[in-house]
Amino acid sequence: MNSRPLMQLRLSTSPTLNVGDTPTGQLSIFPVVDGTFEGERLRGKVLSGGADWVTKGADGVLRLDLHVTLQTDDGALIDMTFTGIRDDANHYFRTLPRFETASLKYAFLNRLLAVGVGEIGPDGPVHVIEEIL
Numbered sequence: 735m736n737s738r739p740l741m742q743l744r745l746s747t748s749p750t751l752n753v754g755d756t757p758t759g760q761l762s763i764f765p766v767v768d769g770t771f772e773g774e775r776l777r778g779k780v781l782s783g784g785a786d787w788v789t790k791g792a793d794g795v796l797r798l799d800l801h802v803t804l805q806t807d808d809g810a811l812i813d814m815t816f817t818g819i820r821d822d823a824n825h826y827f828r829t830l831p832r833f834e835t836a837s838l839k840y841a842f843l844n845r846l847l848a849v850g851v852g853e854i855g856p857d858g859p860v861h862v863i864e865e866i867l
Contacts, residue, residue, distance in 0.1 A: 737864040740848055741773030745780060745802070745859045759789040759797070766802050769858075776840060778806040786859075788820075796820040798829065810837035816850065827852040831863055 746768050753761040769780030784802030791797065798818035805811055818829030829850035833843035850863040 736867040737849070738867060739773060740846075740863045740865040741771045741776060743769065743771045743780070743850070743861040743863060744855075744857070745769040745786075745861075747786070747858055756789070759791040762788050762790070764788060766800075769802075771804055773863075775842075776806055776812075778804055781805055794821070794823060796822075800829075806837075806840065808839070810835060810840050812837070812840060812843060818850070818852065820852065827854075829861060829863075831861075 745766055747764040748767045751763040751765065753763065764786040766780060766784040766786065767782045771778060771780065781803045784800070786798055786800040788799075789797045796819070798816065798820060800818070801813075801815045803811060804814050813834040814831060816829040816831040818827070820827045829852055831848045831850055833846070833848075835841065835843055847866045848863050849866060850861040852859055852861045854860075
């Protein structure tokens, strides 16, 4: 399988909202307040208002469900979602991003599949996202 770099995504979050124990695990919401993204074909900022819904299962694994809006440097809006798995005990943090936009310039995002490798940096989550060719 071949891939090529799509972007590096950096997120900043505000204090966590702890929903508590639900039937599927312990649910926490991480509101996204801003961030940046940069790649060869697109760059810009992450708008506030998104969040990552994180469910910690009995096995200690975190299941991620992120939804944010990206705004490119030239003003296009891109809806980005991803699901993912974060297993700190095994140093595993992978995501499956999807994109949706009305912009003709960035329409290639509507029809690609991508994978991401994440880590928690000193300033928040950082995701290196690759397009699957």
